[in-house]
Amino acid sequence: MDMMLVPAAFLSNNGLQVNPRTLPRLHRLFGHWLVGSIHFIESEDIKSLNKVMHSVLLDAYTNEWKISVIDSANSFDPFIIDHYAGDDLDTSDILGQIHLARPFQALQTLSLVQDVSRHITGPFHLLLAPSFPSLFRQAIEEDAYSGIEVTLLQSIRLLQQLAVRGATIILTDTIDDGAFIQPVCKVHVRQRRISNDTWLDQLIAHPFLPPVEFKFSENGVKKVPSQQLTLDDFF
């Protein structure tokens, strides 16, 4: 099954704007396009990124996907889930279906990726990893562990294998516009201006790369040309 790669979220001049009303569209994205891929969302807007994360979780739940969260930022908030669930959904059941663990340093991140990789066998499994590179970045900055780059590489290879198996993997990271951040894994195409006052953050695909995008399928990884999308594609 070949999949098309599309952005999973988008930025406007007002930052990453997602509210519960966009859920049906995210659901549409999930249902048809996002299976078997790695997506990397970067934003300066932590709050919006957090909203995206929780709405994606809810969307996966409504589609009866299995859900695993590796929460490097300790940012999962059950009360946001409760808020989004409203009266129609049973919050307790949603929380019961979201399997979550929090790494607090880079080696633990790898350990959790290894752990989750044992349980993901096919599609319809969402692995969400908020602030995934943050602990690696921290370890590199603090020079905390020797060979941390190898650990990062191992983690990303495992994620690739999971994507090939059909899992949908969404990684997020926050970026600070002013401060210099040591790049540890560049996996997305940066924002593009698509009209005079609108920016699109195109999200992808493959770690360590690049201006081209990759897609994952049962036959392995194939290089495909970048998709040019506009916001109209979403609305």
Place this chain on the structure above:
Amino acid sequence: MEFVGWIMNIHFRGQKTHLWLKDEMQTVHHLELNYYPIFYVDVSKHSNVRYLLSQAQKHPFVKRVELMHAFASNESSTPSLVLKIYVVSPEKFDTTVKSFKKLGLPLYNIDLHPREKFFQDTASFPLGKCRISHEENGDFTIEMMDDFRKPFYDIIPLKVAKIRVQPFKAPNSVFPTFRDPIATIDIDLITNHCLLDTNLNPIHPVSRIDLFPCNLLEIFHLKRDWDVQSYRIHVLPSLVPFFKSLNLQNTVDSFLNRPMQVFQTMMELIMGNGGTPSFDKCFDEASALLLLNFLMMYFDPDILVIVDGDSFTLPYLQHRAISLDIRLELGRLPSRIPLHTKSQSYFSYGRFYRKNMPIFIPGRIHIDQRNSHFFNDTGFYGVIELSRLGGIPPDRCARNSIGTVLTAIELMVAARSIPPVLIPNGKAKSERFKPSETILASDNGGITYPALPGIYADVWGIDFVSLYPSIMLKHNISSETVLCECCKGDGDIVPGIGYHVCIRRRGIVPMTMQLILEKRLFYKYLQKSCVDEYLRRRYQGISNSLKWVLVSCFGYLGFKNARFGSIESHQAVTAYARKYLVDAQHICRQFGFKVLAGLTDSLFIQATESKFNTLQNISQMVFEISRQTGFAINVDGHFKWIVFTSIKGHASISALNRYFGAYDAGIKIRGILSRQHSTPEIARKLQWDMLEFMSGLATPTEIIKRIDHLIDILEKWKRKVLSYQVNRHDLVFRVRLGKSASDYVSNTVQSYAAKRYLLHGRSLGAGDTMRFIIKDNSLRSIDRVILEDELDSSSPYDAEWYSEYLDRAFLDLMENIVYQFNICLPSWLHDNLSDPPAPSLETFLSMS
């Protein structure tokens, strides 16, 4: 040869390990050892162990290989087959480990600090009595004649030298620089550490002798035992005539019976080429440094206490020595002291700290009291205790964080298990995947019952004794025991969160807790029963050091790098603690008390009727709580009155950890301005004057009646401030920086103070403390503040601002009482009150 004595210190250089051992005759033996550091390879899953063994033996850096069984990490339920690999020398250790990593097999005991690893591998510990068999070729064995678990132990008398160096400061300069020449060197020589109190100050101070050429022989008057001498070397240009007139070298030789190269060098330098004296300013500094070298060699101290040694003094001395082409020799081996200080910031328990990189001096125990996180609380004897327990050299132990010390103790316990538990590389154990609903239930922390802000009469404070460590001990909580594989069906269940705990194997953390709790109990008993004041302080220091470990053990259990910690074990402890506090609360109610406030392991209770307020009832209640929970609970005391304060700006919200009250004898304060590190002395004095007066009053009603007197106290201090009659040092704020000085963007007082430090050539980082007074709060420049180092008795300050600050200090104590009883304050004071508390629901309804 065989030596019996106490291990002082070790140092690695080249292929050799240098060890200093002091025997009972107080002779220091310097042994050069062939130490073969050990690591382990788990081969239990390898198909051809014999082949692996033979290949390992062929490795050029491997001394020998043994096959043995050990628990590969604390998670393993059964011992594994491992290769025990001895590396030819410490310097080849990392290279060897790197090459073995290529095998892809799990390696153990590879990332311990080298000096601690020596003690781990040789099953020894510093300042412990041992027997060392030392072959001529450097091979050795260490047999400990001491046990780190023992509460009583002998330590051979240690010689101590305390050094303080004072530079000549350039005019207009606030802080000294490395370019400034030495003005004086103060040296205290103490022949037995027992002559010092726990903070390493002489119990019986002696007057300081000013060393001049005419009385230089004074330095040889030091007796071998039980003597304290204090000298000040003045850097003066008058040493030469003295050395010319005396043949001092012979005197020295006969006294020490060994060649005195340093002294000879000093003599040669002083005499100049061809015996012509050639002294100038630098020359005198040189002779002072050589005299320092000589004193180190002559006295040969075991402990070197250097004031600001890491941050300034040692690099400064080295700088001066290099500029004078002199070799500074303070250690028992030649070593080069770094020329620049390095420091790093770290964040711990919500606060930034700044730590200087340690400078170790080979063969001696170098202590810089200002560069130690816990020295002020534990003193020297606390450091020794932790050093023995954790197998950490004392100079490193004094500078380590308490978490590192705790880990070292756990590693000692693990290494001495049978079979031993091996230490995996890093800490990779993460939280397990759980339904987020479970996390919501388990990630709750301790219980807090916030009190309604205000003053209460007749309150009892009760708290569990070391509750969290005791829970870990009683319920066997450790990373390997919570949610273990072996007891899935039948383990003990943690209340409220449903985790199971191992019933088949004792965890490393509980074993460590048992050791520390028992020791602390013992030292607390000694501390209380001891009549001698100095001994009592010594035991108090040891008890405090163990208390530090106990205080941090729970937090460390959940710390990301804790070797024997895990989130689940952390959560299990809080789950038990919540249960026990709720149980205690129920029992209090049964005995006729209501709970006013509670925080994690303590409760503040008040009798619902006066008939319950008896000692007999309280003691029965405490007994019942201890009986039902299984944990000791203390009656902290009976408060005649106690005030729970509110958070800033919200008079109806309790601050939880800010309260003060009067016991039947004494005052207890927590969190108020007087307890805060940054508070200037003047606010502290005002609050203490108020508290002392209030503590004499028996009830809240009396306090309310005497509020005018409290305002008088405030006015007295305000008058002093406004008439400039206060000591300027009493106005100093001590503010710890939360970020580097250059990172400040807004124009706050802190940013101006940081900039002022920068102006005087001192760049501060996160964790550094600034000391300054407010000169003129209306200014928006660095002249808004004056640094403490710039102060003199007539320095200007903003009297109006400090006067208002005293108002805030007054209201810090009184605000909640004012609101509770609708007390009318003078308008100048009333304006500083925060918003009144929101009305209660009952009042609100009646209003509408």
